[in-house]
Amino acid sequence: MIDRANVPSVTFLFREQIASFDPGRQMMLISVDEEWPMIRLWVALPDPALLTPYYGFVSCPRRDVSCPRRDLPTAPVLLAGDPARFEQMFHGG
Structure with missing residues (x-):
């Protein structure tokens, strides 16, 4: 969880990583609202x-696999990453 004021710097860093390390378009930065002014950020990373x-x-507690669906956030917002992958993961699209 971080203060909302710090989200732009994390988003910038994440977009830089996507450009350098994500040819497969797997990386995502996701936000979930918490009590103001906090926000919870989740990341999906290939490494x-x-x-x-x-x-x-x-x-995620189990490093050998992706987080189980039940551990993923509800009502997420995509901040950076592939919108199609996000839709597929969170909205079954």
Whole structure:
């Protein structure tokens, strides 16, 4: 969870990583509203080592697999990443 004022800097860093490390368009930065002024950010990364620059972020409890659907956020908003993949993952599109 971070203060909303810090979201633009995380989004910028994430977009830079997408440009450098995501030819398969797997990476996503997702936000979920929390009590004002906080927001919870989730990331989907092809390599757990890419999580290192994000202070305070933690990996899904099972590092050997993707997070189970029940652990994914409800009412997410895509901040960066492939909109088609986001729709497929969260809206079954």
